[in-house]
Amino acid sequence: MKGQYFIMASIILCSLVFLSLPAFYKSTQYISSDFKYILHNIESEFPHSLNLGLERDMPIETLSNFTLFVRGALKEKFLHARFLWMVSLMQPDGSVKIYVGNFLDEDCEVNLVVEGVSRNTVLSDGEVFSETFPSLPEKFYASLEFKGKEKEIEWLRDKTNLYLYAELSRNTDVAVKEIEA
């Protein structure tokens, strides 16, 4: 009789190990493999959409439209895509207009500081904020605070600049990429 306990114990042991396998696999799974190439696609295509927008004199409208298009397209892959971007555009009078677009799918407080001049606002999802800076040096410094993050950038006044924060999430996987162009 005593020996049968050995058999029972071995069966119970094997069953416990077998039942714990899903937890083991869950703890060792990697970030969704498609994040890498989707972010690669985003990195190449957002600047392209801005360039196409510049060609039709609607850079911000085009970039906003493209951001919403990408967000919708990625939903089909069960991806929650969130974006925030900042663009600087030199105006014909020599001033620089800086735009901040919130596409984080939630309200977001942003604090923009350009050469010591600070602007603070709360943007709703899909809203674009702009501020004109009449006289900036050839190289200027801008910093953007949002969602507890701070991004400092050195930009050229005469060039169109883009900073993009892209965040992809699916279930518990999250990937973030910051792009400058």
Added chain:
Amino acid sequence: MLEAVISGIIIIGFVIALSNLVFFQEPAPNLSEKGYAILKELENTGKLRDYVSSENFTGLQSEINIPGYAYSIEICDSQGTCNGNRPVGKNVWLSSYIIAGDGDYEPKVIKLYIWREE
């Protein structure tokens, strides 16, 4: 004594079965990544935008070759209108590539569906 041997055989058999499952399982092919690499390569050679903007499915399909697998292509625009073939069934890998346009702003998603040939 006999029971101890039997329980030992159970545990050893379980460990062998488990090691086969964990260590010797053939990894599932990542065809989504392969599909993206194909689309990216077409983009790098400047062919993807041309084919997509002209909706040249024949040209696009002639550039794709995935031995042992069948595939179909679908192109969707910003209005949600899609042209091409979407396969029906299970075990289909989907790779997609988003383009903003070719010369003009005209965003599209190119979807490459890949599945094992019957």
